[in-house]
Amino acid sequence: MPGQRHLFIPGPTNVPQAVRQAMDIAMEDHRSPEFPGFVLPLLQDLKRVFKTAQGTTFVFPGTGTLGWEAAIANTLSPGDVVLAARFGQFSHLWIELCRRHGLEVEVIDAAWGEGIPVERYAEALAADRAHRIKAVLACHNETATGVTSDIAAVRKALDAAGHPALLLVDGVSSIASIDFRMDEWGVDVAITGSQKGLMLPAGLAVVAVSPKALARREQAKLTRSYYDFAEMQRANKDGFFPYTPATTLLRGLRASLDLLFAEGLDNVFARHHRLAEGVRRAVAAWGLTLCAKAPKWHSDTVSAIVVPEGIDAAEVVKRAYARYGLSLGVGLSKVAGKVFRIAHLGDLNELMLVSALAGAEMTLRDLGAPVEAGSGVAVAEEYWRKTARPVELGKRQVA
Ligand SMILES: Cc1ncc(COP(=O)(O)O)c(C=O)c1O
Numbered sequence: 001m002p003g004q005r006h007l008f009i010p011g012p013t014n015v016p017q018a019v020r021q022a023m024d025i026a027m028e029d030h031r032s033p034e035f036p037g038f039v040l041p042l043l044q045d046l047k048r049v050f051k052t053a054q055g056t057t058f059v060f061p062g063t064g065t066l067g068w069e070a071a072i073a074n075t076l077s078p079g080d081v082v083l084a085a086r087f088g089q090f091s092h093l094w095i096e097l098c099r100r101h102g103l104e105v106e107v108i109d110a111a112w113g114e115g116i117p118v119e120r121y122a123e124a125l126a127a128d129r130a131h132r133i134k135a136v137l138a139c140h141n142e143t144a145t146g147v148t149s150d151i152a153a154v155r156k157a158l159d160a161a162g163h164p165a166l167l168l169v170d171g172v173s174s175i176a177s178i179d180f181r182m183d184e185w186g187v188d189v190a191i192t193g194s195q196k197g198l199m200l201p202a203g204l205a206v207v208a209v210s211p212k213a214l215a216r217r218e219q220a221k222l223t224r225s226y227y228d229f230a231e232m233q234r235a236n237k238d239g240f241f242p243y244t245p246a247t248t249l250l251r252g253l254r255a256s257l258d259l260l261f262a263e264g265l266d267n268v269f270a271r272h273h274r275l276a277e278g279v280r281r282a283v284a285a286w287g288l289t290l291c292a293k294a295p296k297w298h299s300d301t302v303s304a305i306v307v308p309e310g311i312d313a314a315e316v317v318k319r320a321y322a323r324y325g326l327s328l329g330v331g332l333s334k335v336a337g338k339v340f341r342i343a344h345l346g347d348l349n350e351l352m353l354v355s356a357l358a359g360a361e362m363t364l365r366d367l368g369a370p371v372e373a374g375s376g377v378a379v380a381e382e383y384w385r386k387t388a389r390p391v392e393l394g395k396r397q398v399a
Pocket of ligand 1: 010011063064065066090139141142143144170171172173193202
């Protein structure tokens with residue numbers, strides 16, 4: 001197909017030109033005396049993305065899944081009880097991973113499309129007077145359903161119960177795109193991957209760990225080697241790694257952090273919100289609904305859109321790709337065939353998203369959905385036009 005393809009899956013996201021160029025380098029010596037001068041500020045600057053001053057940041061060659069595994073293996077022992085809510089494919093997969101490690105997971109099921117049921121967490125924590133629960137898992141942004149949960153409220157529930165459990169948070173599809181406040185929310189381990197808000201290829205698991213969680217390592221008996229925080233910390237202290245780091249991706253990470261800081265994290269979050277809001281308005285104009293059941297759960301990084309009766313969402317995704325070169329996210333597991341997803345995170349602007357909306361609209365019409373041509377695009381355009389910030393063109397400010 002001539003022309004460019006359009007990538008709107010929730011990771012990998014588009015990699016900015018500056019990041020691609022930063023990775024187009026000759027291989028370097030990761031044990032050279034110059035390497036720490038690059039690594040130490042990188043690990044330090046990563047803390048700004050997590051909004052942590054107290055935490056320690058780690059970068060492992062791996063993906064978000066490795067981050068899940070590192071979080072539990074460094075802090076828990078076989079048989080420990082973990083409290084977790086399941087309301088989408090990713091919250092489900094983390095629970096399954098915990099079980100494979102021999103943890104006892106107390107699962108609170110919620111409808112797919114809802115967020116973490118904080119009141120039920122509060123009840124479970126208050127009832128656990130013996131403090132059997134050693135960790136609380138929280139998926140900040142459930143990518144399968146486009147649902148963002150309130151992590152500050154989970155912290156409040158822990159504090160209200162006077163409960164000492166660790167708070168382990170999956171921020172794979174939120175961190176660097178949606179506001180995340182590790183210290184303020186008392187998060188003990190926060191996890192992300194390189195291929196989403198950090199705008200890199202897949203290949204890095206980025207984890208931030210509180211002093212409390214680091215101290216738990218002493219008692220934690222789960223087996224770990226590759227992703228042992230202590231091994232990593234020992235080498236990182238001097239700006240090195242215990243094994244061969246993914247140097248090219250680290251160079252890309254440096255460029256990506258520079259872009260995020262140049263834009264300003266708060267501006268990055270505001271941009272994501274504004275882009276997401278345009279998509280939500282388009283969905284409403286199509287006469288469709290989101291999988292997310294209430295505005296408080298609307299995700300600013302991904303919208304899962306429920307297809308009309310009689311339309312197979314998998315066909316939408318297949319046709320959008322084959323006919324228009326547009327990659328949309330498929331519905332996973334319980335919502336397979338029922339939703340398709342438009343991801344709106346990373347290196348993105350209004351006109352890029354117009355292509356996704358136009359492609360989704362054309363595909364829906366191709367498949368016989370009663371969607372009016374241009375209806376979603378029109379409302380998104382108007383919303384983005386009216387909410388645009390003035391831009392500098394030479395010396396002139398253009399509203
Ligand atoms: C919320 C969430 N958690 C965890 C993962 C797993 O991450 P990875 O695919 O990088 O292993 C994903 C992947 O999409 C995700 O969206």
